[in-house]
Amino acid sequence: MTREHEPPVAMIDRVASLLQVFDGHDRLTLAQISRRAGLPRSSAHRILQRLVELGWVERRGFEYGLGIRMFELGSQVVRRDGVHQAALPYMHALHRSTGLTVHLSALVSGDVLHLERVGGWPEKGESWRLGARQPAVHSAAGLALLAQLDEGDWPVSSGDEWLRHEVERVRDRDGVAIDLEGCSVGVTAVAAPVGPCEGGLSAALSLCGPAGSMPVGRAVAAVRRAAADIWYAASGVTRLHGRQIRRVHAAAPAVLAHG
């Protein structure tokens, strides 16, 4: 094994830190990139040049941004996930029948990250977009996922009386969390976990709609049922007790109005 074949950790970190400076930034100049990544300008330039050739970064004039290859690879992370694949048709059916926006989200170090979204509302809310994050403790999806974990496993600072109380309410509601504008003013959301937490990424299904006009009780029932259906579909478990799997493609009547 030659020295050349032993990549120094520092080198991997340089490439990674360079890509990560684009988190939250569309376009950056070489000077901004080298400063943010803490790399000498010549070093940053050299890595960038190669990443541009590989399609990971793209250059427009004097600015750089992440390239389309990054989007393509990244989208596979979610697209090839079993729960995500099982969830898609149920999410579309739920959106059609309720008119509300449906999210599938995972807990990622103190936040929920939206892995999928079906529906256009809220149009302006950046934190509700696909790939965006919301603080777990303020979102319905986050509270539904925290309630599945022991307090010691919470990826957020525990010991907070308010949070413990919120999580207890979720558990009393059989796992369903309700967010009344805690995450965004004007937005009510309800969430249910998809299956039990099993070490890996566990996901929550949520419905959001305009605060005030969203029929919370019916949304809770709908999200709870869809989350259970997704879990059964994903795990290939046949239902007991002879309950028929509902046809998700049937044009369901709009049971929930959208504002």
Place this chain on the structure above:
Amino acid sequence: MTREHEPPVAMIDRVASLLQVFDGHDRLTLAQISRRAGLPRSSAHRILQRLVELGWVERRGFEYGLGIRMFELGSQVVRRDGVHQAALPYMHALHRSTGLTVHLSALVSGDVLHLERVGGWPEKGESWRLGARQPAVHSAAGLALLAQLDEGDWPVSSGDEWLRHEVERVRDRDGVAIDLEGCSVGVTAVAAPVGPCEGGLSAALSLCGPAGSMPVGRAVAAVRRAAADIWYAASGVTRLHGRQIRRVHAAAPAVLAHG
């Protein structure tokens, strides 16, 4: 400048080639990864370990896959794009009014890559998913984008009489392309380019629905109008000739039936 600050191109390529082996693969073992990336096992293992720590790769048992961080960064590439931001509300409105699935796609070296999708149909077609690719010459979106370029700039082997003929038909149709099951059996698609091609990523808007029952003429009119609306919205251009910008949130009547 020390040697340490001059990352060898070979080193960047090793990290990149390692991440790229996951293209099309959900989970791979260390042996598979080192073979596909053409890297010694110890080297692959060392890079993987660091990438796992950084969240770019995740490990489950003896297998590795791309991590959620890759999805999160990748999703920003599209989310922060001006045309994509302008397109989203129009895509949702188009889906609501037609019942058809709407894609926003870009030309990427001989293929079209789907940057956004609104609608659940076709449920099983892997190539119609967000982040998936279709051959440009067989897709409506691809033909609409090729028709904007001079033949010498086509990222596909030109000199094909059939392709020239197809592109001529698109130009005769004022830029709108129609794919009658050329991409997928059972799927008809129509596409229009979003604005003129301007060096960067140009995008096409398309509608797809079940072959046979999709009213092609009305779909062509709808996709052409929406593509123009998106372009005006993205470029901030005010319409001339006093034409009112249509309110995209108005509940439009279903002008196109979905099978």
